[in-house]
Amino acid sequence: xxxxxxxxxxxxxxxxxxxxxxxxxxxxxxxxxxxxxxxxxxxxxxxxxxxxxxxxxxxxxxxxxxxxxxxxxxxxxxxxxxxxxxxxxxxxxxxxxxxxxxxxxxxxxxxxxxxxxxxxxxxxxxxxxxxxxxxxxxxxxxxxxxxxxxxxxxxxxxxxxxxxxxxxxxxxxxxxxxxxxxxxxxxxxxxxxxxxxxxxxxxxxxxxxxxxxxxxxxxxxxxxxxxxxxxxxxxxxxxxxxxxxxxxxxxxxxxxxxxxxxxxxxxxxxxxxxxxxxxxxxxxxxxxxxxxxxxxxxxxxxxxxxxxxxxxxxxxxxxxxxxxxxxxxxxxxxxxxxxxxxxxxxxxxxxxxxxxxxxxxxxxxxxxxxxxxxxxxxxxxxxxxxxxxxxxxxxxxxxxxxxxxxxxxxxxxxxxxxxxxxxxxxxxxxxxxxxxxxxxxxxxxxxxxxxxxxxxxxxxxxxxxxxxxxxxxxxxxx
Numbered sequence: 001x002x003x004x005x006x007x008x009x010x011x012x013x014x015x016x017x018x019x020x021x022x023x024x025x026x027x028x029x030x031x032x033x034x035x036x037x038x039x040x041x042x043x044x045x046x047x048x049x050x051x052x053x054x055x056x057x058x059x060x061x062x063x064x065x066x067x068x069x070x071x072x073x074x075x076x077x078x079x080x081x082x083x084x085x086x087x088x089x090x091x092x093x094x095x096x097x098x099x100x101x102x103x104x105x106x107x108x109x110x111x112x113x114x115x116x117x118x119x120x121x122x123x124x125x126x127x128x129x130x131x132x133x134x135x136x137x138x139x140x141x142x143x144x145x146x147x148x149x150x151x152x153x154x155x156x157x158x159x160x161x162x163x164x165x166x167x168x169x170x171x172x173x174x175x176x177x178x179x180x181x182x183x184x185x186x187x188x189x190x191x192x193x194x195x196x197x198x199x200x201x202x203x204x205x206x207x208x209x210x211x212x213x214x215x216x217x218x219x220x221x222x223x224x225x226x227x228x229x230x231x232x233x234x235x236x237x238x239x240x241x242x243x244x245x246x247x248x249x250x251x252x253x254x255x256x257x258x259x260x261x262x263x264x265x266x267x268x269x270x271x272x273x274x275x276x277x278x279x280x281x282x283x284x285x286x287x288x289x290x291x292x293x294x295x296x297x298x299x300x301x302x303x304x305x306x307x308x309x310x311x312x313x314x315x316x317x318x319x320x321x322x323x324x325x326x327x328x329x330x331x332x333x334x335x336x337x338x339x340x341x342x343x344x345x346x347x348x349x350x351x352x353x354x355x356x357x358x359x360x361x362x363x364x365x366x367x368x369x370x371x372x373x374x375x376x377x378x379x380x381x382x383x384x385x386x387x388x389x390x391x392x393x394x395x396x397x398x399x400x401x402x403x404x405x406x407x408x409x410x411x412x413x414x415x416x417x418x419x420x421x422x423x424x425x426x427x428x429x430x431x432x433x434x435x436x437x438x439x440x441x442x443x444x445x446x447x448x449x450x451x452x453x454x455x456x457x458x459x460x461x462x463x464x465x466x467x468x469x470x471x472x473x474x475x476x477x478x
Contacts, residue, residue: 001093003086008188011037013207015046016053017200025208027183030096030327030361031317039183041208047175047216050204054146054173055222057201062143062171066120069169073117076196080110080161080189087188091157092318094182096326097281099318108441109158112459113165115443119464120169130474138473143171144248145224147467148217150210150238152229153329154284156182160189162447162458163227163250164203170467172225175217176205181329183207218242225467228252229286232407232452250456250466252286252448254381255409258402259289259438260424262395263297265414266436270298271305273438274387277412279313279365282325283385284333287410287432287440290381291371293390293401303389307352307367310387315362325385327361337363337384340377344368344388347375352389373404381407395424403429409449410440431457 003009012021023038040046061069080087088102097105128137147167151159156178164174178186183205190205206213217223218241225248228238232253239249259277261270277289294302318326328334341364345351349368356364363384371378371388378388392398402411411430415421425433431449432440441447446457456466 001089003089005083005086008083008086008191009037009090009184010187010191011039012187013040013042013046014187014190014205015050016057016204017194020046025180027094027181029093030329031319033361036093036184039207042206042213043208044212044216047206047213048220050175050206051146051216051220051222053201054175054204057199058143058146058173061168061173061199061202064171066123069171070117070120072197073113073120073165073169076193076198077110077113077117079192079196080106080113083188083192087157087185090184090188091182092326094184095153095156096318096329098323098326099321101281102318105155105158108443109161111443112158112161115459116165116169116464119166119461123170123464123468134476134478136475136478138475140471140473141468142471144467144469145172146222147172147174147225147227148223149174149176150214150217150226150228150230151176151178151186153179153181154281154286156185157189159229160186162463166458166464167467168198168202170464172467173202174204175223176203177210177213177217178205178207180207180209214238215241218247219245221245224248225250227456227466232454235454248466250458251454252456252458253409253452253454254407255286255449255453256290256379256381256405256407257287257410257412257430259292260398260402260411260413261292261294261298261302262398262413262415262417262420263295264416265298266416267298267301267305269436270302270414271309273412273414273434273436274306275309275438277434277438278387279310279325279385282328282363284329284383289387289412289438291378291390291401292387293392293398295398296391296393299389299391303352303367303369306387306389310353310365310367313365313385315356315358315365325362325365328363328384333383334361334363337382337386340375340380340382340384341366341368341386343376344371347372349375349388373401379405395420399424399427403427406452407449408451409453410434412438
């Protein structure tokens with residue numbers, strides 16, 4: 001990496017403003033398998049130290065006016081944008097996504113900081129008319145307290161700001177545990193937060209493996225909220241570990257998104273939406289289309305058009321400006337992708353795209369026609385550039401296929417029939433639905449799922465409520 005500001009690349013965790021460097025855990029570039037650096041593998045004791053620091057900082061941070069916190073967040077926002085290129089270089093080096101996508105993620109991440117800086121000024125309580133003469137009731141909004149934030153590797157900058165910015169705006173303090181695959185993005189954000197004037201102890205970042213850090217976070221009575229993005233299995237485990245201390249939970253978990261295309265859809269728009277939803281970040285997103293469900297009348301044309309687009313995708317290291325899909329995050333991810341494709345082909349699917357000779361760290365982007373519900377990829381989230389196509393005849397069949405999953409994060413469908421748009425959209429059992437669009441994520445809209453896809457919402461006006469408690473104050477003798 002050639003950074004304009006090398007100080008953004010820190011081989012150290014930060015606890016109470018103290019940057020601690022130890023060479024205990026290697027972080028590698030998924031495109032080259034070369035070591036980027038060595039970081040501390042933080043212990044349970046260090047985690048407890050970070051929690052205590054956040055608890056001490058909580059009083060002063062919560063006491064600041066909403067306007068003061070908003071101004072500091074706006075300073076952080078501008079610093080993030082001013083350092084877009086360096087942040088993108090760090091993100092691509094540790095995560096692998098193409099640089100143009102990394103630059104887009106930085107802008108997306110910054111948008112949450114600005115949005116919640118603005119929301120900080122609008123944390124309002126209310127006066128409730130009392131049923132008793134001579135009394136008043138005030139409903140006040142107060143910060144939840146110390147928050148534990150555990151983020152994934154697929155969007156290592158945006159997932160930090162989407163969780164941290166509303167917490168800071170609300171007056172909470174943070175202990176952040178980024179993925180051990182992608183810790184450098186979080187540390188760079190912490191450097192910029194420090195430069196913005198956010199006080200020591202308000203934002204602590206712990207590097208290392210999850211067992212010791214996660215265990216200390218979940219059992220601590222000082223931590224009043226946990227926000228996690230990751231698998232349903234791990235989310236369920238964290239919820240169980242948080243139960244004894246009754247923490248507030250935000251869990252954004254696994255998905256199995258259907259992408260339904262009706263006969264009357266705009267074919268070009270549907271193909272474009274599928275490309276955006278399925279192949280962004282190499283298919284390594286929780287809201288990407290995992291099952292593409294196409295009505296018979298448009299099926300063959302859709303498969304041909306989508307296959308042509310996928311064949312044109314360029315695969316290679318994310319540092320190459322012309323690349324569309326970078327390396328997958330690790331060998332385990334590649335093994336799962338290849339196992340899903342092999343299983344589908346064994347069960348009768350047909351590959352509609354050309355084969356490629358790729359280095360071992362890359363996954364071949366494919367379109368698989370003839371997919372059915374017996375295949376592993378129908379029930380499991382592939383998390384890679386694999387587009388299975390399921391055929392359907394009737395709207396009722398499409399709805400049964402779409403809802404036939406324990407997950408309920410995102411769903412998409414394409415139709416020109418607006419009556420169907422309302423009818424089908426309301427019948428989909430998902431927290432987010434896209435009608436004639438393949439993109440669902442922005443800072444102004446609530447983001448989250450139902451069923452096995454989690455609890456709570458991030459982004460939008462709902463996002464800051466996750467970090468606020470309501471206190472009812474009753475005044476008598478008036």
